Every structure is written in structure tokens, then in C-alpha cells.
Amino acid sequence: MMSSTFYSVSNPFRDLEQLETIERFLKENDPFVHAAFSLDTSKYQLRDYLQYSHNPGPPIYAVLDRNIISRVVKVGSxxxxxxxxxxxxxxxxxxxFLCAANIEVEPNIALYEVTATQENNNVRSELAAVRIxxxxxxxxxxxxxxxxxxxxxxFELRKARKKIKYMSLNSAKFERFLPHWEMHHLALTKIAVLARQNKNPEECLRELFRWSLEDAFFDGIAVSLGVVLLGSKGGRSLVMRAVRSSDPDKRIAVVANATWDLTYASYWVKRTKQFNGPCLFVTADKRxxxxxxxxxGNxxxxxLFRDYWPAPHAKELLRAYNDVEAIARDMPRRxxxxxxxxxxxxxxxxxxxLTKQLRDIVSD
Known part of the structure; x- marks a missing residue:
């Protein structure tokens, strides 16, 4: 355990009370998901991050979702x-917290979403605002x-602008579409179509398993979201209420939005493997x-099955999921x-x- 003298030397906040207020607020809201980083106490104690940064090793990165990044851009602008x-x-x-801990913000996936969903966007100016x-x-x-x-x-903004003046802002081609977005979108459209059919939830989930193996592909994270959305608790979610809407445009839009959730998750997992060091994902979205x-793997x-499915079905469906996952993993040249x-x-x-079906099918 580190003593309070550590804070007197290294605490970048106005005083200890301000730091503790930040740590307590973050702990209550729990916006961080972490990978490749073992903490002695809590992921919301600054001293652990500062201690890590004082030792030789790779830096810590944080991937932020669009809701967080849009607010960061606003302040940086x-x-x-x-x-x-x-x-x-x-x-x-x-x-x-991130600035105090010297954690580098990685905004790329949020900026990909900007180029895909907004007209007349200025990604380069948003990237500059994030750097500021x-x-x-x-x-x-x-x-x-x-x-x-x-x-x-x-005064603070002027100082920050001077620091980033010579930074390169062309680190990614944000107009390029992400191929895994398309794969997630296909699987989620199938889930939405199943949810609008006159079948019980267990039938729908088993049909999703079958379709993943025989007709399409096994998208593990999309199928996992299907487990949530088709389950008894998931059926009450905002996503599923929109899927059951009588407005076809609303149904199409909510599937696209949910696809971005999956894309953030899969992109972050990919980045945790690419970064030579710890990586956080930051979002206010509990799901x-x-x-x-x-x-x-946390x-x-x-x-997941225990939380979203009644006990009589959870064990059988988990067994079916594990069987499908094992078959998909062993498929040659997949x-x-x-x-x-x-x-x-x-x-x-x-x-x-599937998009035509989602637009046209009438839910009972």
C-alpha cells in the first residue's frame, strides 16, 4: 500500500479531496473496462496508474466511445x-482521471462512426479537438x-493548442468502412428479424445458432448480444422495443446503432492485442x-445465460451455444x-x- 506522501508529490489535482471525489464518482459509475492491466487495489485509484507509469514499460491507452468522444471534442473546441x-x-x-494518469486517448473508432453516420463531418478538426x-x-x-x-x-486551450501544433493528424483513413461492422450488422439484422416472428424466445435463439453455422457465420459477440436481447430480460430493452416498433425506419435505425456497439467492442478487443501494453475501454453505456x-473474458x-434466461432453459441453451461455438472454431479454412x-x-x-424482411415483416 502506498502512503499519502505519494499524493503530496504526484497528485496533479488541486488537493487530495478533489482527487478522492473524482475517484469515488468514477467508482460509482464504473465506466472503465480494462485488459492486460493488473491493479493492486482498484481501477479507479490514480496511484496505481502513476506507479505503473513511473516504471519502464509500454504506455496505457484508452479507447472512448462516441458519446464520450463527442463531449471531449466539445470541450477541446x-x-x-x-x-x-x-x-x-x-x-x-x-x-x-485519464489526463492525470498520463493515459493516451485513442479516438479512432468513434471517428469512424462519424464518417459513416454524419454528412458534412470534419473528422480532422474533431481529431485535433481530441488532441487538444x-x-x-x-x-x-x-x-x-x-x-x-x-x-x-x-488560457488552458491556448497552451494545449501550442502543444499539438506539430502533431500528425493523419493517422487513419476514417472514410474507409470497417468490414467487421458489416458482419455484425448482418447478424444483428437476423436477430431483429427473428424477434419479430411469432416464435418463442428459445426457438429464436436456437434458430440463430443454426443460421450462424449453416447459412452465414458464427459471429461470437453478435450471438452473445442475441442471447441478451432474445432472453426474458433483454426483451424489455430499448433495442427490442424499437425492433418491435411499427415504424420500419425505426427498426432499421436501431439495428444500425446496436451494430456500432458491437463494433466498438470488437475493435477494442483487436486494439488490446495490437497495443504493446494495457488498454482501457471507456463508455457510459452499461450494456x-x-x-x-x-x-x-471478464x-x-x-x-450471461443465468442473467438473461430462466433457469430451466439457461443450462440447455448454454450447452447448445458451447456446441455451436466449438463447431465454428474447428471449421477448416474459415x-x-x-x-x-x-x-x-x-x-x-x-x-x-434480411433488411427487406425487417422492413416488411409484421410482428404479431
Whole structure:
């Protein structure tokens, strides 16, 4: 255990009380999912991160979702936030902590979403705003988070702009579409179509398993979301209520939005393997955190079925899921086939047909 003298030397906040308020608020809201990083006490104690950064080793990165990044961009651009909004406040507490811990913000996946979903976007200016925001003092964020200020001062913003002046802002081609988004979108459209059919939830889930093996592919994280959404608790979710809407445009839109959740999770898992060091995922979305924890192995499928399915069915469905996963894992040349033009054409054809079904099918 580190003594309080560590804080007197290294605490970047105004005082110990401000730091402890930030740590307590983050712990209560729990926005972090972590990988490849073992903490002695809590993922919301700054001293552990500072101790890590004082030792030789790779830096810590944080992948932020679009809801968080959009608020970071606003502050980095000189805008104001509403401290009565919990996501605004949480974003400021997150940035206070990340900046204090010298954690590098990785905004790429959020900027991919911008290019895919918004017209007339200016991704390069948003990336610059994120870099500026990453250079602001932690106390600036703490003061916004707890109502002492509504925005970063002009002085702080000028200092940050000078620091990023010579940074390269062309690190990624954000207009390029993500292939795993398309795969997730196909699987989620199938789940939505199943949810609108006059079948019981267990039949729907078993049909999803069959379709994944015989007609399409086994997208593990998408199937896991299907376990949640088709389960007794998942049926009450905002996603499923929108899927059952009489408005076909609303049904199409919610599937696309949920696809981005899956894409964030799979992108983060990929980045944890690419970064030569620890990586956090940060989101205010509880369901997205659960997906990321499942994808990285911090949550088991046994827990998932237990949480979302009644006991008589959970054990049987878990066994069926494990069988399907094992078969998919052992399928020869699976990866080679999914990179071929023939597969891409088939996937696009299935997507068009399923989207038509989702638009046209009448739910009983």
C-alpha cells in the first residue's frame, strides 16, 4: 500500500479531496473496462496508474466511445457542457482521471462512426479537438465535472493548442468502412428479424445458432448480444422495443446503432492485442461495458445465460451455444473463406434480403 506522501508529490489535482471525489464518482459509475492491466487495489485509484507509469514499460491507452468522444471534442473546441447531465459530468471525470494518469486517448473508432453516420463531418478538426482535450490540465476537467466551471479557460486551450501544433493528424483513413461492422450488422439484422416472428424466445435463439453455422457465420459477440436481447430480460430493452416498433425506419435505425456497439467492442478487443501494453475501454453505456467484458473474458457465458434466461432453459441453451461455438472454431479454412469476394457478395445478398424482411415483416 502506498502512503499519502505519494499524493503530496504526484497528485496533479488541486488537493487530495478533489482527487478522492473524482475517484469515488468514477467508482460509482464504473465506466472503465480494462485488459492486460493488473491493479493492486482498484481501477479507479490514480496511484496505481502513476506507479505503473513511473516504471519502464509500454504506455496505457484508452479507447472512448462516441458519446464520450463527442463531449471531449466539445470541450477541446472551447464549448460548454451541462453539469446536470450525468454523461457530461462522467465524461469530465473520466478525462480528469485519464489526463492525470498520463493515459493516451485513442479516438479512432468513434471517428469512424462519424464518417459513416454524419454528412458534412470534419473528422480532422474533431481529431485535433481530441488532441487538444488530452493536453488540458486534470483540474480543468474536475472543475467542470463538479460545477465550478462550464468550459476550459482560453488560457488552458491556448497552451494545449501550442502543444499539438506539430502533431500528425493523419493517422487513419476514417472514410474507409470497417468490414467487421458489416458482419455484425448482418447478424444483428437476423436477430431483429427473428424477434419479430411469432416464435418463442428459445426457438429464436436456437434458430440463430443454426443460421450462424449453416447459412452465414458464427459471429461470437453478435450471438452473445442475441442471447441478451432474445432472453426474458433483454426483451424489455430499448433495442427490442424499437425492433418491435411499427415504424420500419425505426427498426432499421436501431439495428444500425446496436451494430456500432458491437463494433466498438470488437475493435477494442483487436486494439488490446495490437497495443504493446494495457488498454482501457471507456463508455457510459452499461450494456456496451457488459459486451466488452464478455468479449475480453471478464464475464462468462454461463453468467450471461443465468442473467438473461430462466433457469430451466439457461443450462440447455448454454450447452447448445458451447456446441455451436466449438463447431465454428474447428471449421477448416474459415478465415480464408470470409476474406473472399464470393463470401462478400453472399453477405451483401443476405443483408439485402434480411433488411427487406425487417422492413416488411409484421410482428404479431
Amino acid at each position: 472551447g464549448g460548454s457542457l451541462d453539469v446536470e447531465n450525468n454523461t457530461d459530468r462522467l465524461t469530465m471525470a473520466v478525462m480528469a 482535450a488530452n493536453e488540458l490540465h486534470p483540474t480543468t476537467y474536475a472543475e467542470i465535472a463538479f460545477g465550478e466551471s462550464k468550459h476550459a479557460s482560453r 456496451l461495458r457488459a459486451l466488452c467484458r464478455l468479449a475480453i 464475464h462468462s457465458h454461463q453468467e 478465415r480464408d473463406y470470409y476474406s473472399t469476394d464470393a463470401w462478400k457478395q453472399k453477405m451483401h445478398e443476405m443483408q439485402r434480403e
